[in-house]
Amino acid sequence: MTSAMRFIYLPYVFILLLVTVPVSAQDIKTIAVLGLDPIGIGKAESQVLSNRIRTILVNTSMFHVLERANMEAILLEQGFQQSGCTSDECIVEAGQLLGVKEMLAGSVGKFGEVYTIELRIIDIENGKIKAAATYDFRGEIENLLTEGAPAAVARVLQSYQNQTTFxxxxxxxxxxxxxxxxxxxxxxxxxxxxxxxxxxxxxxxxxxxxxxxxxxxxxxxxxxxxxxxxxLIPAFSYLQIATNVADAIINVDTLKGISGSTGLLKICPGIHRFSINHDYYLPIKEETNLIPGDTLSLQIKLEKAKGIMILAAQPENATLSISEISQQLPNSDPIELSAGEHILRLQAPYYYPLEQSVIIKRENTINLNLSLIYGGDDLSYTEKRQTWLMASTITSAAVALTSALVANHFYDKYSDAQLSGDAANYKNKTKNWDQVSKVFTTVTISASIFTIWNWIYVKNLRQELNVL
Known part of the structure; x- marks a missing residue:
């Protein structure tokens, strides 16, 4: 290739690069390339050049180029003869049979020492020539492949682009x-x-x-x-579910085991089902419809559930206390209680009391068999000691009262003697009063100490025996 040829060829390569801009897949039209009509050259050379032009068009990515074999098969099936199809009307007919939007056709010939390539793109819908270009070349015929074909395609595509208004x-x-x-x-x-x-x-x-x-x-x-x-329509909504029970289990659709509160859930719009469960509360099963973009906050109050306790206890006269409610034990009768933990207390005279924790679950029945332990003489002694304490307290009070009355009598005598002026009698009464006041003080203090000691002793004894 001569330097002059390279100089002529390179600008067309640059033009070809300019026109092969990226085009969206939806913009690309289907085009078919008819074989170039040979004028003054052999049919074989014309066919080779047509194939080269078809390849160049494919590489521009501007068109879906119908493959040659498929094109020939379709036209043959329709009984269409390609040879001699050079008029625009014939080319449009071929394009309609092929189902393409545009056709590229043309000729290649030799005039004297000059080779010429003529190309045109025809719009099949209206039959008009959308773009046309020629390229003349002086040199060896082989250079038509390497220089002539790219340059001719670049020119016709440049013309094609110039016809398009964006x-x-x-x-x-x-x-x-x-x-x-x-x-x-x-x-x-x-x-x-x-x-x-x-x-x-x-x-x-x-x-x-x-x-x-x-x-x-x-x-x-x-x-x-x-x-x-x-x-745009929001793709998500927001849902928050909370309850009055911190450890209740909340299930929302496929989200399982959320405790107490769901927090703010990002969730698809539509109908969603949720349930809330707890061993001590009535279960909740509901559904809600979320509007796109909506934020819904639900505060669910759970109601206490009920359970049944059946208690059989010995002795039969035991007294039952549950949740600070005391009643005579309904032996073996069902007792309805709210679900949860309860403290059960049983007591009976001469028996050691019993205190026990009982768990009542929702809609469950629990059977208990309890027996108190007999306290015997220990408890009997305590009751007798308490009776004696009351008697001794009353006796001590009576002694103290009697002592006070006697002391008051002697004090009156002492006062009368003091007022009478009889010195001997006054001295005698003073001596008697001193003795009586000492006895009174001693008796009163002793009775008080004895009473206090008895109360402390009985209280400690009752605590040791765990008597309620």
Whole structure:
């Protein structure tokens, strides 16, 4: 290849790179390449050059290029003869049979020492030539493959692009900041302006993890601006369930074993079922319908459940006390109690008392058989001691009262003697009063000490025997 040839060829490679811009999959049209009509050269050379042009078109990614074998099979099946099909009408007919949007056709020939390639792209819908280009080349015929074909394709594609007027798209969303895809390609986030869009139909997709995906078909027209405003629907709602029982178990759909409160759950909109369970409370089973984007907070109050206790106790005259309610024991009769822990107390005369914790579960029946232990003489002695204490206390009080009366009598005599002025009698009465006051003081103190000691002794004895 000469330097002059390289100089001529390289600009067309650059042009070919410029026109092979990335195009969305929805923008790509299907095109078929008819074999170039040979003029002054062999049919074999023309066919090789046609194949090269087909390959170059595939590499531009601007078209879906119909494969040659498929194209020939379809035309053969329809009884269509490719040879001699050079007119635009014939080319349009072939394109209709092939079901393509556009056809590339042309010729390759030699005039004197100059080779020429003529290419044109025809719109099958209206039969008009959408783009056309020629390329003249002086040199060896082999160079048509390496230089002529790329240059001719670059020229016709440049002409094709120049015939296209772009459209514009403005996209807004509520909320803003939503990712936008157009024709399968990510374009940015809203609000967004997209320029230089090739006319055609596109699928627009707005996506965000917290919102339902928005999709729409949009038609971009040449030279026009299209505006899209989308309001996205939240993909999630929020649910919070709390109860008055800290260790109640809350189940929401497939979420199991949440204790006391669910916290704020991020959950899909729609109908959701939940249940609340506890051994001591009536169970709850409900459902709620969440609106998209809604926040629902539920405060559920659990009601105490009931259970049954059947108690058989010995002796039969034992007294039962539960939850500070005392009653005569209904031996072997069912007793309805609220679910939970209860302190049960049994007592009877001459028996040691019993205190026991009982767990009543929801809608359960518990059977208890309890027997008190006989206290015997220890308890009898305590009661007798208590009786004696009361008697001794009364006796001590009577002695102290009698002593006080006697002391008062002698005090009166002493006072009379003092007032009479009889010195001998006064001295005698004073001596008697001194003796009586000492006895009175001694008796009173002794009776008080004796009474206090008896009360302390009996109290300690009762505690030792655990008598209630």
């Amino acid at each position: 459209g514009k798209l403005i996209i807004r969303s509520e909320p803003a900041g939503i990712e936008v895809s157009l024709g399968g390609d990510k374009k940015g986030i809203t609000p967004l302006v997209i320029d230089q869009i090739i006319p055609g139909s596109y699928e627009i997709i707005l996506q965000n993890a917290d919102y339902e995906t928005y999709t729409n078909q949009v038609r971009i027209e040449s030279g026009f601006t299209r505006e899209i405003s989308a309001t």
